[in-house]
Amino acid sequence: MDPLVSPGAELEPAELGRYSRHLLIPDIGMVGQRRLKNARVLVVGAGGLGSPALLYLAAAGVGTIGVIDFDVVDESNLQRQVLHGVADVGRSKVESAAARLAELNPLVTVRTHREPLTADNARAVVAEYDLVVDGADNFATRYLVNDACALAGLPCVWASIFRFDGQVSVLWAGHGPCYRCIYPEPPPPGAVPSCAEGGVLGVLPGVIGSVQAAEAIKLITGAGEPLVGRLLVHDALGQDWRTLRVEADPGCPLCGPDATIDGLVDYGEFCGTPAPGDPVEEDDGISAEELRRLLAERSAGRADFTLIDIREPAETAVSQIAGAELVPKGLIEADPDRLPPGAVVLYCRSGARSGQVRELLRARGRDVEHLRGGITAWAGEIEPGLPV
Structure with a gap:
């Protein structure tokens, strides 16, 4: 040319x-x-x-x-x-x-x-x-x-x-x-x-x-x-x-x-996603502080739910929230019934994946919530120094 x-x-x-x-x-x-x-x-x-x-x-x-x-x-x-x-x-x-x-x-x-x-x-x-x-x-x-x-x-x-x-x-x-x-x-x-x-x-x-x-x-x-x-x-x-x-x-x-x-x-x-720099609508998931409170309630026997980490195993090797069970997103999408019964709280790195899985499970009638901002928000607000 x-x-x-x-x-x-x-x-x-x-x-x-x-x-x-x-x-x-x-x-x-x-x-x-x-x-x-x-x-x-x-x-x-x-x-x-x-x-x-x-x-x-x-x-x-x-x-x-x-x-x-x-x-x-x-x-x-x-x-x-x-x-x-x-x-x-x-x-x-x-x-x-x-x-x-x-x-x-x-x-x-x-x-x-x-x-x-x-x-x-x-x-x-x-x-x-x-x-x-x-x-x-x-x-x-x-x-x-x-x-x-x-x-x-x-x-x-x-x-x-x-x-x-x-x-x-x-x-x-x-x-x-x-x-x-x-x-x-x-x-x-x-x-x-x-x-x-x-x-x-x-x-x-x-x-x-x-x-x-x-x-x-x-x-x-x-x-x-x-x-x-x-x-x-x-x-x-x-x-x-x-x-x-x-x-x-x-x-x-x-x-x-x-x-x-x-x-x-x-x-x-x-x-179908916010472009960089675009204002992001406030997600209606639970905050890191709300999850901290729920985990304390669960430890005291006053709450009953399962905390699910939907990231990949390699991600959880870097860090995870104590008390969570690992069930990667792909496995849930392939078989939503593999999750334990009862209430579920999901989290991922930033909240994007967990928000998608939440909607999938809600469509099946499950009682499910997710952590707004994911483990990144948890590290920033609850557990400083946690690698993300």
Whole structure:
């Protein structure tokens, strides 16, 4: 494909030395490095995928790098989000990212957007850049980024990771498929666990995020063949790479000839889950303090119920609420009658899974409640220091 970005100004002496290994590559060379210098790349998310992508884009000399994220650094991030360090825990991720990238390469400009990407701001934010690297970890944001890029005519370097598996592609409406062509509908809420629920190999984001950075550099300079119309699938456990051909869907409502989507939609509603940054309605489950009181009542013989942990065994190995029985969500969904009779209180990590199982059991006439906010709320309010 033709280079995405035109060459910028001549390289300064400091840039000639810093980027000398690029200048020696015929497919990049002096002109390609000037294209990188003139490029504007937005990275959505400064987490697992965003960390390597941001580091390598800055090191490569991409002139303007935008990073959008509204989260703060948590200790559990450090297992894979190598952009951040111990001193950054509690700090805004975009501020931490900007400081680290400035240390790595002071010749590039880092623009921070400390806000969630939403249907209200996405088109304006995306319009300031030449391409987008999508490091989002939820379906609502992935569809949002895809739609905003397609409507702006920009390529989106998309990736997804889970446990040992990763996927990468360049989604570019008009040149190949968009995200909706490959995944027309989001999975049902709760059907696909997040990395916070199912885990991820710490080095996997480094592998996949680096591929994203490579694809961005190829698009900017015109080097090689980008992953347009191809889905790269990686299995780290088997150390296997596969490439699947994917085509644009002529019936796609976003990029097809008879497209019906001409603007951004409510992605929380589309995916059946709150989009990041959206206000969340107050759940009517019981609070951590109410559960503490109920457990005390049960110990005193004044209450009779079973506390059920519906997480996976690996999660309970990290921590659990004393007095709970483990019955994973999948087993309950397969056989709701396996639970003991009588009143039941369910909990999971954050309350999302337990809320779904509660509705399933209530539909069968069971007396069931769940812990609002899950074990995360319990650790925050009742048992500080409990690993979550």
